[in-house]
Amino acid sequence: MIPRPAARLTSLLRFSSLPRVSTHSLGPPAVWLARSASSTSRWKQRQGRDSFARDAKVQGLKSRAAFKLLEMDAKYRIFKGNGQTVIDLGYAPGSWSQVAMERIRPHGRVIGIDLIPAQPPRGVTTFQGDFLSPSVQAMVKTFIIDSHQHQSYPPDDQDPENPTDDVDDVDAQDVDRPSYIDMERHAVPSPESSAPTLNASERLVDVVLSDMSAPWEQTSGFNVNTLSNPYHRLMNTSGNAFRDHAGSMDLCAAALQFASDTLKAGGHFVCKFYQGSEDKLFEKKLKSMFVKVYREKPESSRKESKEAYFVALRRKGNATVKLDP
Numbered sequence: 001m002i003p004r005p006a007a008r009l010t011s012l013l014r015f016s017s018l019p020r021v022s023t024h025s026l027g028p029p030a031v032w033l034a035r036s037a038s039s040t041s042r043w044k045q046r047q048g049r050d051s052f053a054r055d056a057k058v059q060g061l062k063s064r065a066a067f068k069l070l071e072m073d074a075k076y077r078i079f080k081g082n083g084q085t086v087i088d089l090g091y092a093p094g095s096w097s098q099v100a101m102e103r104i105r106p107h108g109r110v111i112g113i114d115l116i117p118a119q120p121p122r123g124v125t126t127f128q129g130d131f132l133s134p135s136v137q138a139m140v141k142t143f144i145i146d147s148h149q150h151q152s153y154p155p156d157d158q159d160p161e162n163p164t165d166d167v168d169d170v171d172a173q174d175v176d177r178p179s180y181i182d183m184e185r186h187a188v189p190s191p192e193s194s195a196p197t198l199n200a201s202e203r204l205v206d207v208v209l210s211d212m213s214a215p216w217e218q219t220s221g222f223n224v225n226t227l228s229n230p231y232h233r234l235m236n237t238s239g240n241a242f243r244d245h246a247g248s249m250d251l252c253a254a255a256l257q258f259a260s261d262t263l264k265a266g267g268h269f270v271c272k273f274y275q276g277s278e279d280k281l282f283e284k285k286l287k288s289m290f291v292k293v294y295r296e297k298p299e300s301s302r303k304e305s306k307e308a309y310f311v312a313l314r315r316k317g318n319a320t321v322k323l324d325p
């Protein structure tokens with residue numbers, strides 16, 4: 001039985017966020033307006049009835065998705081504690097990153113990647129870009145290696161539970177990284193932009209998480225100009241089960257290829273998918289690379305959704321996968 005979220009998450013309450021407001025909005029295309037109003041009220045009604053959504057709000061978590069990861073972590077011990085490196089693919093709005101950060105603080109690091117701009121949770125380093133793009137993957141890999149070489153921890157005599165005020169002023173790590181526009185410039189695959197192949201000693205990641213799901217057309221939230229919860233502006237399923245399944249398998253494949261290149265021996269991998277005909281083949285690939293592989297449908301995942309998760313534990317030392325590009 002999963003402990004009540006409120007009991008387990010009191011320490012996450014300290015995560016508060018100041019909304020960063022964008023100054024312009026183009027507004028909705030006229031054709032979406034009618035659907036937008038009704039789907040917004042349906043969404044609001046559903047959220048109102050949803051105890052996980054309410055708990056998330058009360059506890060300062062960026063979305064109800066946090067509880068899925070908390071359930072899986074309670075069952076499988078995905079995080080081993082202080083100092084780990086966690087990659088959070090499809091991090092926005094950031095509740096999985098909040099959970100991961102809480103588990104691996106004070107010396108761990110969480111690196112989030114998402115298609116859409118979002119205000120990163122405190123202490124999380126983020127990139128905006130399409131993770132299916134080899135140039136984005138290459139940039140993240142290079143960042144992991146470079147930042148590992150330059151990693152600096154606070155002095156030992158500083159109490160990690162009570163960091164000094166100046167640490168509190170920093171919302172997200174200030175890293176020297178290319179802008180989104182720089183990334184887009186390299187979006188056309190070229191030999192230089194393809195992801196570098198890493199040798200075993202350059203595999204520095206402890207956990208790869210992927211909650212990516214393909215954003216569908218915007219149907220609500222056109223009047224929301226804040227980055228603090230961009231999630232509400234996207235639907236993450238198309239309503240077409242095969243399309244959702246096929247899209248999710250592409251995202252899973254990209255996440256697994258990245259895990260194959262970056263995860264340490266013994267590292268863990270968690271990946272969302274929409275159930276369908278191709279998931280067995282993907283599970284087989286996972287079993288070739290990890291000691292244990294489980295399918296999970298967390299209690300907090302909506303019953304009516306075909307969404308589920310693979311939890312793959314303990315990467316085998318020399319096992320790699322090569323997936324079709």
Ligand SMILES: C[S@@+](CC[C@H](N)C(=O)[O-])C[C@H]1O[C@@H](n2cnc3c(N)ncnc32)[C@H](O)[C@@H]1O
Pocket residue numbers: 062063065066089090091092093094095096097113114115116129130131132211212213214215231236251
């Ligand atoms: C369900 S949300 C993730 C919620 C998140 N785990 C949390 O706890 O806040 C799925 C996210 O995947 C992102 N996504 C989908 N396809 C992507 C891609 N190709 N590259 C990067 N992010 C992607 C979407 O933009 C969306 O923000």
